[in-house]
Amino acid sequence: MEMEFRALLLLTLLGLLFVEPAFGQRGDMDIGEWLRDKVELIKNLEDKLKHVESLQNDVGALEAGLNATVDELMGQKAEVDRLKKENEGLKTRLNATEEEIDRLKRSSAKGAPQIAFSASLANFGEIYKGPCTDKALIYKRVFSNTGNGYDQSTGIFTAPVGGLYFFSFSTYGYNTHVMGAMLMKNGARQISTYDGPTADGSDSSSNAVALQLAAGDKVHMELWDNGRVFDNLNGHTTFSGFLVFPV
Template sequence: MDSKALVLFTLLGFLLAEPGFGQRGDTDLSEWMKAQEKLINTLQGNQKDVERQQSDLLALEARLNATVDELERQKDEMDKLKKENQDLQTRLSASDGEIDKLKHSSKAAPRVAFSVSLVNSGEIYQGPCTDKTLIFKRIFSNVGNAYNHNTGIFTAPANGLYFFSFNTYGYNTHIVGAILVKNAVRQISTYDYPSTDGSDSGSNTAVLQLAAGDKVHVELWDNSRVFDNMNGHTTFSGFLLFPL
């Protein structure tokens, strides 16, 4: 039995129970029945509206739930991006600190570099001789003034690692060679016996750890001779790699 018939029978039951109902005419009953049917239709229409509104509310609730889920996902993503940004800022701050430290270290470290050759003018044969220290007179550069052109000695201004190189050139009448000396201790050398090709040359390099005040120079081997002129054949160079 549908809801319309159920409501109708219920209403009829109430009417039949009313006093004097049997005294009403057929016309009154017909009008009353029509009014009740109209009321039932109205109630059924209202019920459908309520059901439709309920369906709309359910759909709206589903959309709201989906929106909430999306907002939560976006919030999680934003939190993740925020953390990544904080980590990046931390790394950038650390990098800036290292750069500042390097800048400070670079400014604090002395600037030391020199490059010299044996003669300022003309040409020279030096050796064999008693005082075997080679005094390089021609100055190409002497940043920091650690090389003394009067003595031929380089004095380290600070603790650090230093790079040195030297070159010797001579003719076949004598041994051609020299020694790099640190604080009176031999380090590296060049050496070439007289040959029939007319001239000989040699070169060598070293990285030495020096303390402030350590001295480095180049001296001839016993019975050795070197040659130089304005072409710069016999040379001596060095510079500070980094302080320690």
């Protein structure tokens, strides 16, 4: 395109030369001076042509820079769109979290069941329990019974609600008999303590467990066969439990 433009300009200048009056008809005009004027004109036109070409190059560079800027802006717009979508996802998760927190607050405000008990075997004097046919241990000295899950007349804890419960117990006895007890859930043994007759004077032990209970499940303590435990107001033989959380 540029070469064609230069060629067209030169041809135009040559045409101007040929349409001038014949050299012989120019009167006293000096031919050398005339030629110098024409050469100067051509040089000026060539300089202007170079300037135009330079401007065209500048325009091309500006256009390339503009295209690069447009590409960069398009990339930034795509990144902004991606961040907007990510932000919308974060807002959705945040709203869900806030709703869950509100639900937990409302649940807490209603009040989770408060269930706990603790008791020891003897409520006065001293007591030796066992050996006996009825091996169930009935803890008469009740320290606490929040929720009324423990029945001190039977020694049985009945779960008021379903949930995870934690139970612990301790046993104390003398060397003349088997010492220990078993924690029973609905009549099935779960954990125990045990110590056979020994030469030492007395033995004590303890154990604990977390149990999943349904509402109405029953937990109590039993002696081993031919077993015996001892208690007094010092609370050597105990049974305790509480609700960790409802399910």
